[in-house]
Amino acid sequence: MRWSQTLIPTMKEIPADAEVPSHQLMLRAGMIRQLMAGAYTYLPLGLRALKKAEAIVREEMDAAGGIEIFMPALQPIDLFERTGRKTAFGNVLINFNVKRGDRQVHLALGPTHEEVVTDLVSKLISSYRQMPITLYQIQTKFRNEERPRFGILRTSEFLMKDAYSFHSSFESLNETYQKMYRAYCRVFSRCGLDYLPVEAESGPIGGDGSHEFMIPAANGEDQIVYCKQTGYAANCERAETGRKPPVIAASPDAKPIAKVHTPQAGSIEAVCKLLKCKPHKMVKTLIFVADGKPVAVLVRGDHEANEGKIRRALKATTLELADPDVILQVTGAPVGFAGPVGIKCPVIADHDVPLIVNAITGANEADQHYVNVNVATDYQLGTTHDLRNATGGDPSPRGEGTLELVHGIEVGHVFKLGTKYSASLDALFDDEKEFRQPIIMGCYGIGVNRILAGLAETKHDENGLIWPLAIAPYEVILSALDVTDANTLAASEALYADLKAAKVDVLLDDRDQRPGVKFKDADLIGIPLRVNVGGKGLKEGVVELKWRNEKDATKVPVADAARVIQEHLAARRIEEAARVPA
């Protein structure tokens, strides 16, 4: 393609509306333009990169045994009513009425396609002999994000690859899940992303039922913990910590307990402000109702209680925060003044709680707190548990190393669904013994746009984007440094023709611009290999080859240029492929 004949509106200045690097750079590189909050047009460069990412996803899905289909973005609302997800999605589900003759048809724009695919399969599959099967599509999804942000990282309309697998047994589901997991690793490494598969909340199936694929990035919306030494990674909710129960004993520094008046100070923040202390010196006491019985849960003031862990520690099936009535019953005080001293219900504590010497906590009395509260003297604990979200600095659960907190961009998610949708949509099959049962499902999503955003976010320098060969809109940019010079023009055109003939993905910068402009633009749009054709080189009979991610150019005789460029590209492809796991 010739630059002069396509549409690449690069910008020298940073648009005021863009804050994060991926947004700024993709805008400046002329890849995207915003239509409204959360909706972007893909211009030629952006579209080419997107298509390359899409092609990689498709290849890997096909290789993993996926079967491609294409489902409607328009969906009848009653499908969502049957699965209860009209309510679950709430405002996120874009839905509306349209008039057809004398009736109203209530439609939704698909935020995902579990309902549609399950409905389809319920009609097409009725026997264990037809499974397993994995169907996938690459489709535009619609979600009414309450707050679209970060350019194309979070939009209301986005391209998603969603795959759904159908099984007659959990063994079969596990097998496909592993295949998909491997395919995802291949997709993201082929795209040149530094990704992290993390354990995620697993939902109905439990165990190893869900992984998210995250790209560590400063502007990522999700927080995960990661241990460099052991490679353990999980989202904060899901993550175990490697902490051990401490020895529970009174501290030699313990001071006598005392009651202080703390009017209106019912939150950690308010108490800290009032008593001029730090949250980590406080004991947060939360009253839960587990299987109908109240229980007090103790965590350090600066920590977040984790309901999943609490439920497991209590071996309870249901767990919810207590309402004010129950709190008044067990503490004798309104919300915000609970504490372990003298409380009238069972107490469990996080490992870190008994380590707080001279702690501050609620006095189970309105507007009163205790200071200098110490375990073993003022309240008793038999043992402690892991009851809170993991955080930076916690020991890794794998025995060595320390967890660090990193932000990440979620680009993929694999999930063992079980029978949630098949049961509510009557997708049943007959097994070997003629028992009719719901199909077991898995689902697997990849945000295709986020592959680009993630790359832009993590692979750039002060001059612009740096695309890997596999995703770059063009592999080579041929910069004709002075198109008014006949020699330069002739040499550029000849090389361009040779490269095109050899099927090299090349962009010819044939604009009547000064070399400086062309260099800056080439760097900005991040084409991996730049070929400079200009008077200086031609005098010596050479052109220059410069990789975007390397500092120096190499000189190549004009006559060899087409061949050497192809060799360079081949070598780079091998280099990139070497990072892809089997």
Place this chain on the structure above:
RNA sequence: CGGGGCGUAGCUCAGCUUGGCUAGAGCGCCUGGUUUGGGACCAGGAAGUCGCAGGUUCGAAUCCUGUCGCCCCGACCA
């Protein structure tokens, strides 16, 4: 939905506090010329309902009210 910020030319921004001639600059664009290896220079030119609506006023980009849009933080996010 709570908090904050911003809407003036295609882009970045000045002007608004203290209302007053025909609304400015740089970049980009068009014309001509000189240039040509890291965002050139000279001369000329086109381009703006000052987000929109209403109000105050002799007079509003500027003050007031409303409204719409965009960005950021938070809440939310199968």
